[in-house]
Amino acid sequence: MAQRREDMIAETQAKLIKSARESFAQHGFAESCMDDLTAEAGLTRGALYHHFGGKKGLLKAVIQQIEEEMTTRLSAIKSQGPTTWDAFINGSIAYLNMACEPEIQRITLLDGPAVLGDPSQWPRKNCCIRNTQLSIEKLMEEGVLREVDSLAMARLINGALFGASLWIANAEDPHAASIKAVDAFLTLASGLLKSNTA
Amino acid sequence: MAQRREDMIAETQAKLIKSARESFAQHGFAESCMDDLTAEAGLTRGALYHHFGGKKGLLKAVIQQIEEEMTTRLSAIKSQGPTTWDAFINGSIAYLNMACEPEIQRITLLDGPAVLGDPSQWPRKNCCIRNTQLSIEKLMEEGVLREVDSLAMARLINGALFGASLWIANAEDPHAASIKAVDAFLTLASGLLKSNTA
DNA sequence: CCATCTGACATACGAATCGTATGTAAGTTG
DNA sequence: CAACTTACATACGATTCGTATGTCAGATGG
Known part of the structure; x- marks a missing residue:
């Protein structure tokens, strides 16, 4: 058998x-x-x-498992929301929250890139960034977004959320920091300049 | 003597x-x-x-030196530009380019956070993020930006540029990627929604 | 000018950890 | 059932780290 x-x-x-x-x-x-x-x-x-x-191979396997779990969780969240834009925002916020979880932050966001290099070169195609990119492309097709390189924008968005998560996780008051970060992200996503509408 | x-x-x-x-x-x-x-x-x-x-102490000293150099270079660039907004954008692009330099990326962006933890807890107050925060506050005072938490926004911006730099450094065509990243950053900074003006 | 002391740096040693090479026992196949 | 493959353990050597100790130059006080 x-x-x-x-x-x-x-x-x-x-x-x-x-x-x-x-x-x-x-x-x-x-x-x-x-x-x-x-x-x-x-x-x-x-x-x-x-x-x-070896040790690095084990890290790859661990990260792959974690990323698969993250993708599953994100997919469930992204399928919700009245509009594609809402789904994108909700997914981004969910990613931000997940990035604050000690296990995810430590393994996939800190040690991962330092030991294995750029996440996009990891074992399987990077799931989270890929998802962000697809959302952006969909939004552009719908005419909601201005035209940009979807991959570059996905990298920016993911990086921004990672930077915020690092801040939140080490803040004296993580909950308050999280609220500020979400608010700032909404502002960033909808436009920094005052001439822009909310 | x-x-x-x-x-x-x-x-x-x-x-x-x-x-x-x-x-x-x-x-x-x-x-x-x-x-x-x-x-x-x-x-x-x-x-x-x-x-x-020890080894970590040496890393701290190295990072401090690099950050001081980065701050010097950024200050020179930020002092240029007709408006505060231009100075902010130019400074951000300059940071993006510096983050692509192998030495800076490897030491302060990859190994640094993994070994020493959150950059804001490093030896001296983090220079680059601090600079970004001050620029944002100045822009808000001038009434150019919408009201947000300046530190949270600085973290988002810095993280975004870091994410993009990691992508550029590992791209098959870094130069082309850099152009796309700058373009996407300008879009992000001025507004993702199509209802926003450029 | 000299005795003493402090501190900068080298050397020596033990402990921990990694990678490989080899051994073994269980399962698989013809 | 015999030969082979494979999953996993054990044994070994090589590196590398941290500390403990040694040494010598230079500073200090009389």
Whole structure:
């Protein structure tokens, strides 16, 4: 029964990823020890090297899992909203909130880029930025937005939300900061100049 | 002559920082070896620990030096421009270009936040974000901008430019990407909605 | 001018961690 | 059932870090 074998392998990988997520989130990538990591999962470094090729490979797998979860959560939110614009704004705010979660911020936003480089070169095509880009293109097709390069704009938007999330997460009063950030983002998205309408 | 002593110390620290900048920029913080680092400067790890307390302390010193240089360069650019708005835009574009420089991107934008945490908690108050914030406040006083929290907006702007710089630096055609990014930033800054004027 | 002391920096050592090379046992296939 | 593949553990060497200690030049006070 080849099925049983596959299941056990998948389970082993899942255990390693789960353990790594906790360790990376708590101590950061650099301070995470592979021996502790794997022991927590009831395994040794041998399993880690076999399945993921090394510490960086494990980080890639962890990030991929987290991004998939983020995409799922974002898709659910984006499908709501009366207009495409509302969906875009709600999705952006949801992304901002997720980026404030310690696990996501630490692993995918801080350690990820530092260890693996530019997110767009990661294992699978970057889900969150891709989603933002598609929203922008849809809005341009609807004639709601001015014409711009959708990828460049998606990068700007994602970066802005990341910058804000870093601020919120380290603010003395994160809740208040979050409210200010959302307000500022709405202003930025709808126009900075006073000559623009809200 | 106490002056001579101080000079030699300053020279030693400068040599270590210079060597560290090159190593961090070329190999990244994690892959930089302190023995190689210090040997390149004609010293040993003893000097490094004595003056900077360790690897992270050296990174802090390097980042501080880089940020001071960036602030100097930005100030020169921001003092130009017919209006405050122009100065703000020119400063933002200049920041975007600087963020694309490998040394700055690698050390202060990738490794810095990952190793030392949120930039606003760094040794001295963060210069670049602070500058952005002051520009925004000035623009609000002039009545050019809508009312928003200046710090939150500065974080969004800085984050956006960082996100774009990461994209540009890794693009197949960085020059073309840079043009698109600037164009998109101008659109973002002046208003995403079509109901807004350029 | 000299004795003492402080501080800048080097050397020595131990501990932790990584990557690889090898071993083993279980499962798979013909 | 025999040969082979593979999932995973163990063993080993190489690096690198932090600290503890040593040393020598220069500052200081009499």
